[in-house]
Amino acid sequence: MAIDQLVSSLGENPYFGAGFGLAGLGIGLASLRRAYGIAAIVFRRQCMVTLEVTCRDKSYFWLLQYITKNARNTQHIAVETQFNELETGKVETSFKFVPAVGTHFFNYKRHWIRVDRNREQQTIDLHLGIPYETVTLTTLGRSKQLFLDLLEEARNEELIKHEGKVITYTAVGSEWRQFGHPKKIRPLSSVVLDEGIADRIMNDIKEFNSLSNWYSQRGVPYRRGYLLHGPPGCGKTSYITALAGEMHYSICVLNLGDRSLTDDRLIHLMSEAPTDSIILVEDIDQAFTVREESPKTQAMYEGLNRVTFSGLTNMLDGAVSTEGRIIFMTTNHIDRLEPALIRPGRVDMIEYIGYATDHQLKKAFIKFYPQTSNLADRFVENVRLFNKPVSMAMVQGLFLRFKNEPEVMLKNVELLWRK
Known part of the structure; x- marks a missing residue:
């Protein structure tokens, strides 16, 4: 009886009734909020991606x-x-x-x-x-x-x-980033090399691309390396750029002189290179010199980069080297390269891109002045009168100076050697 009276008195107490109501309301809202949260999570997991x-x-x-x-x-x-x-x-x-x-x-x-x-x-x-x-x-x-x-x-x-254009990538950190805008494809025929060189390289790459199963069946690493060497301005880089356009490849420029480049990062970059791309390492002689040189000469190159010779060779043909990649290296001084760097398996084809031959001079003239192709032999004769080497870059510079005046150009061939 006393308990019934206590409950009755508490129920009639306005303070107790108000507190109980607020507490119940709070619990109810908290329960609804929790249920809404759970429902939202379930909805996102089951009905949204x-x-x-x-x-x-x-x-x-x-x-x-x-x-x-x-x-x-x-x-x-x-x-x-x-x-x-x-x-x-x-x-x-x-x-x-x-x-x-x-x-x-x-x-x-x-x-x-x-x-x-x-x-x-x-x-x-x-x-x-x-x-x-x-x-x-x-x-x-x-x-x-x-x-x-x-x-x-x-x-x-x-x-x-980017269709009909060549994309160039450069290394940024541990990944490749597009460098500049895509460039229009340069016709391969616009790069005049000595007779047979361009075709040999092109045919070799086409054969390589068609023999992936052949390499695999014989346990031969599926990769190809090329070295183009010769004086500056003779068309090494121009040919590689035109070749990339002809093959619908991109170009990944690898700068071994980058102070932030390490062996580990070099290997990572090679493994992450875009598909259908040419890895281009220019002036590789600036990165490593032959071991037989004097200590004084070697000291000049110490500290120029953090990539070791061992790291570079491992990237080319070591256990961590990647499959299916094509790498081009260029140098103006092949005699400065360590022989172990360019041995078979690391460099599969070596081509000399030298000063302009008679064949190149004649072909370049006809291409630039098609209306006066009969003067091509005369142009070659005038150049050879000076008995001096001439690069294709020098020839192009002369042609650009006399764009529509082949006769005047023939009278000023000596300008080839003037700075």
Whole structure:
């Protein structure tokens, strides 16, 4: 009886009733909030698919460009300014718009996709020197195929822009980054080498590309190395660039003089090189000298780079070297190279690209002055009268000086050797 009276009195107490009601309301709201959170998590896991792309991924910039093009209602954009120096020395400026940091929406194949571009202000990408960024795509559904189609389409649109052009990559940190704008393909016929050299190299690469199974069946490492040597200005780099365009390859320029380049990073770069690309190592004689040289000469080269001779040879044919790659090395002084560097297995073909021969002089004249090809032999004779070596770069410079005046040019052949 006493308990019933106590309960009755507490129920009639307004303070107790108010407190109990508030507590019950709080518990109820907390339960609803927790249930909502659990339901949201279950919904995202079961009914939504999310794709995160970091700024370190190669598809990151392709995706940004694609979103900018297709998210027509997006007004919050950022600009990326690029500079490109032409061969003439003129610098061109181009602007690209990309989605700014924040949230965007666009429709792809009748699916609305939410785009969140996030930037970590406190985290810096040490290789790129910019804040670390991610792009997160979210859409309803459970199939990942939609995102695969989106990435494939973004990649194809970017490749179409570069169709008929050669892309050059350079090493930035531990990855390859596009350097400048893609350049128009230079016709292979525009690079005049001595008779037979261009065809030998081209045929060798074509044969190499068609024999992957042959190499595998015989246990031979599937890689190919080329060394072009000779005086400067004779067409070594020009030929490699034109060859890349002819083969629809890109060019990865590897600078062994980079002070940040180490053996480990060198091997990593080789393993991460874009497919269908030529690895170009120019002036390799500047990186390593022959061991037989005097201590005084060797001291001049000490400390120029952090890549060791062992690291370079391991990259070329060691246990960690990559398969299916084509590497070109150039040098103006083949006598400075360590013989072990250019032995078979590391360098499979060596070609001398020397001063202009009569064949080259005549062919270059006909190509530049097709209307007066009958004067080609006379041009060769005039050049040989001076009994001095001449590079194709010197010849081209003379032709450019007298673009439409072959007769005047023939009277000023001595200008070839004037600085």
